[in-house]
Amino acid sequence: MAEVPLPTPTQAPVPSTDIRNAVFAGAKLDEEVTGTGEFYTDRLGVKRLTNTGRNNQFDAAQLDRANRFEQFLLSSGYVFLGDYEDGPFQFSARNQYIRYNNQYYRLNAATNVGFTTTGTDATSFANDVTHFVLMDGDTLRQNLGSSEEGMGGSLVRLTSGGTVQQAIKWVTxxxxxxxxxxxxxxxxxxxxxxxxxxxxxxxxxxxxxxxxxxxxxxxxxxxxxxxxxxxxxxxxxxxxxxxxxxxxxxxxxxxxxxxxxxxxxxxxxxxxxxxxxxxxxxxxxxxxxxxxxxxxxxxxxxxxxxxxxxxxxxxxxxxxxxxxxxxxxxxxxxxxxxxxxxxxxxxxxxxxxxxxxxxxxxxxxATISLTMRNNVTTWLFDNCYFQTTQGPNPLPWFTDFPEFYGYSTRQAWTACVAGSWSSPHFKDCTLENSQNGYRLHRCQGGSEHGTYFENIEEECYALMECVMSMTPGYFYNNKGAAATTRMVFLSGSAANSASIDMTNTNYFSQTVDPYNCPGSSKLVVKHAGDMRTRMKIASPDKVIFNCFSRFTGYCDVYVSASGDDSYNGYSSSYPVKTLQEALLRCKPNYKNRIYIAAGQTVSTTTYYSDGLQPNRKFFQNYDIQVIGDATTRPTLVIGEDAGWLSGIGLRDGRISFSYINITLTLSSSTSDAATAFGGLVYVYGDCNVSLNSCAISGSDVTYPPFLVSPAQYPGSVKISLNACALSNMNLVQGAGISGLVLAYILNHASCTFSSVAEGITAGKIYSRAIA
Missing domain, CATH: 2.160.20.10 (Single-stranded right-handed beta-helix, Pectin lyase-like)
Structure with missing residues (x-):
């Protein structure tokens, strides 16, 4: 049947029975089923998919899904197969890659999965490379995020040279x-x-x-x-x-x-x-x-x-x-x-x-802020703060204290710093809340400067066998208003001594002696002004002050019957009580002036505080002046113990007495001690003894003591007397002491003598006759 023209459809609502619309619909059905186009237009003007269009759209969607899945695989991370030369390799997935000549390759889009490389050298690679593509940014991102050697920061170079990995030198x-x-x-x-x-x-x-x-x-x-x-x-x-x-x-x-x-x-x-x-x-x-x-x-x-x-x-x-x-x-x-x-x-x-x-x-x-044990040498502690628990050790299970030989109780005290056999240096530190500030055993050559001490209960420095210099700073609330904290505890041998500079400190205590030196070690103390006079001193023979008066070259010591031998004696406000303690405070290389208070009677002791007898302790190379008062002379009583007079031992030195009444209380001349040792001055070596405006008398004419005796050692002496009154004594003693004979020169002027004999004259060099 012949084709007829396609009628023009109407716009009647669906469904329509109009013949024109039915013919038009049949034609469009044919176009929808068998047409090659993707779209057709219905009688109402609406554009619709054909069967072909639907198929094409489905295929496109499937391809998109495949592409997105492939991209997912690619972005999930690549897998390194190895170096090309170690192949051949078969690619079983698109996220696999190889390395050749320091570059990375994967399959290109045109090559299917399953490809196998054909060789391992440059010739075969020239053929295989047509199936590969150089790695893109996905691989770069993966490598930058990798922690493997040569990856990560090692891939990023710096303009100054090197890589980021080489520049990063820290971790957390x-x-x-x-x-x-x-x-x-x-x-x-x-x-x-x-x-x-x-x-x-x-x-x-x-x-x-x-x-x-x-x-x-x-x-x-x-x-x-x-x-x-x-x-x-x-x-x-x-x-x-x-x-x-x-x-x-x-x-x-x-x-x-x-x-x-x-x-x-x-x-x-x-x-x-x-x-x-x-x-x-x-x-x-x-x-x-x-x-x-x-x-x-x-x-x-x-x-x-x-x-x-x-x-x-x-x-x-x-x-x-x-x-x-x-x-x-x-x-x-x-x-x-x-x-x-x-x-x-x-x-x-x-x-x-x-x-x-x-x-x-x-x-x-709790117990010790810093401990040092064995050969901690030349360590510096600068502007550090050390604090413990105030009072005794609060941790009974801790007993491992650094050594402090000979003083087990002190060794177990709390301390800000405790050390043994070390030589540290401390500068501008703060020590707070402990029984000891520094406690050091055998510190050889250490130093301290500018320490602030607060709430130290016993001693700021406890030292045993130490050679150390100290320059403390400030002191605050150390044992409260009573200020019973000692500055230094120093014990040990004479070969190990320490020094402390108190010039710029505010330490103060009238309750205890600041320097406790029970051993043989010496402590050199430097002071400014007279701050030292507000303190007591218990070991004057071991504490060496290098500032004794306001006048250079003099060491002034004061004695009074109302004094206290625990005082330092370097001020008239804090005098000592006995002549022996005054002598212990005298220093070599100074002119020592011992002032006895006017009108008072000052006694002596038979032994010095260090346990030595007067005829056994010698002040070598000392220059000593014992001075009273010209108007109201004080009295110096040289005491006795079984014939031993508590005189003064002098070696290669000089001593003078002025404006003093001196009584030599020897009560028996029959004992060996009285015969040998009953003297005011015991000489050893070459000495000068002079008296000016003094009255010197033995306590009993029956038992005459000696003015000068050699005290078991050979000696020579020049004796000078001026304006003195002497009674009941012999001037020199020389024989009967291990065969010694005292060599002497005696001169006098304006003196009176009553019941006085020159003594044993076998060693006389020159003597002006006694009138």
Whole structure:
């Protein structure tokens, strides 16, 4: 049947029975089913998909899904098959790639999965490369995010040279899994971070390990708050710094801090890493011999630089100490605030280490803030604050105090600093709340300058066998208003003596003697003005003042019957009571002037306070003047004990008496002692004895004492008398003392003699006759 023209449809509503619309619909049905176009238009003018259009749309959607899935595979990460030369390789997925000539290749879009490379050299690659494409940005992103060697920051170069990876030289504990919130246990992460910063590997022996065992990689930064539950081992050369520390602030604040939250009453929160001769870490050991480093007994842990963080207690903290540093030569701690006031006995312990420093640090612990054991040499503590618990040791389980030989009770006192066999240096530090400030045993060559002492209960410095110079600063509230805190306790041999400069201090006490020197060590004290006169002195023969009066070259000592032999005697307001104590305060190389108060009667003692007899203690090379009052002469009574007169021993020196009434109370001339030792002055060597305007008499004409005696040693003397009245005595004694004969020259003028004989004249060189 012939084709008829397609009628024009009407706009009648659907459904329509109009013949024109029925013919038009049949034609459009044919177009929809069998047409090749994607769309047709119905009688109402609406554009609709044909069967072909629907098929094409379905195919496009499927292709899009495939493409997006492929992209998902690509973005999920590439898999490295290997270097081309190690092939052949078969590509089983599109996210696989190979490397050739330092470039990466994957299959191009035109090559199907399943392709296999044909060879392993440049010839075969020239053919295979047609199936590959260089890696694009997806691989770059993956490589930049990789932690593999040569990836990550190693791919990014800097204009100044090198790569980002080479420029980054620090790590944080968070990189190793730390939470850093002060609650989680970050022990593993902290130790891993420290170990990552420095590789320290045992090399078979101590020496090789010291020289070749350490490789320094990173600086450890501390942005968080780290709780840990075991000792942290610090490797040598570690650089570790926080971003802030609390100083004296509230420990609850969010600054960088460590929280050692565990109990170890024989151990520390932090220890240096040291291997013994078997390669074993020496845990908990806090004292080595002075030669441990030189003899290679353990490895060293030098070069530490730690700073800018705090250490506070946790709920379970109970520690022997916070830091334990062994052989940490050249180490520096800067701006560290360690505040575990009741749960750690010791702040920091050092042993066998030299040339390090603590700067601007705070250590507040229960018993001792800083301990030093054996050969801590030339360490500097600059502007540091050391504080303990005021009063006795509050931790009965802690008994490991540094040695203080011979004084076990004092050794167990609390102390801000305690050390043995060390020579530290302290500058502008603060010591607070303890029984001892510094307690040092055998400190050879150490020094201290500018310390502020507060609430020190017993002694600011307790020293045993120490050679040390001290220049203290300020003193505040040391044992309250009574001010019973002593400045220095010094004991030991005469070969080990110390010095203290009190010029710029405000120390004051009229209750106790500031310088307690029970041993043979000498203490040199420098003063300014007369501040010293407000203090007592118990050991005048061991305390050497280098400022004695306002006049250069004179040492003035004052004696009064109302005085006290515990006073220093260098002021008329604080005189001593006896001549012997006045003599002990005299100094060589000065003109010593002993002033006896006018009109008073001053007695003597048979023995000096150091236990020596008068004829056994000699003042060698001394120049001594004993001066009374021209108007109201005082009386000096030279006492006796079984024939021993409490006179004055002089060796190669000179002594004079002026304006004094002197009584020699010898009550028996029959004993050997009276025959040999009944003298006012006992001479040894070449001496001068002079008396001016004095009245000298023996207590009884029957028992005449001697003015001068040789006291068991050979001597010669020049005796000068002027305007004196002498009675009941012999002037010289020479024989009967181990065969000695006293050589003498006697001269006098304007003198009177009553019952006076010249004495034994066998050694007379010259003598003006007694009228």
């Amino acid at each position: 504990p968070e990189m190793f899994g730390a939470v850093g919130d002060g609650v989680a246990d970050d022990s593993d992460a902290l130790q891993a971070a420290m170990n990552a910063c420095v590789d320290f590997v045992w090399q078979g022996n101590v020496s090789d390990t010291d020289y070749h065992g350490a490789t320094v990689k990173y600086y450890l930064m501390l942005p968080g708050r780290y709780r840990f539950t075991r000792t942290m081992i610090i490797p040598p050369y570690l650089r570790m710094s926080g971003i802030a520390q609390s100083y004296l602030g509230d420990p609850a604040n969010n600054f960088t801090k460590f929280i050692p939250d565990f109990s170890m009453q024989d151990g520390y929160a932090f220890e240096s890493l040291n291997f013994d001769q078997t390669g074993t870490h020496t845990a908990k050991v806090d004292s080595y011999s002075a030669s441990a480093s030189d003899r290679r007994e353990i490895t060293r842990c030098p070069g530490l630089l730690l700073g800018n963080f705090s250490v506070v207690a946790g709920d379970n903290t109970s520690l022997k100490g916070i830091f334990n540093f062994r052989l940490t030569h050249g180490g520096v701690l800067k701006s560290i605030c360690a505040r575990i006031t009741t749960k750690a006995a010791v702040g920091a312990n050092l042993t066998c280490t030299w040339n390090g420093a603590f700067r601007d640090c705070i250590f507040r612990t």
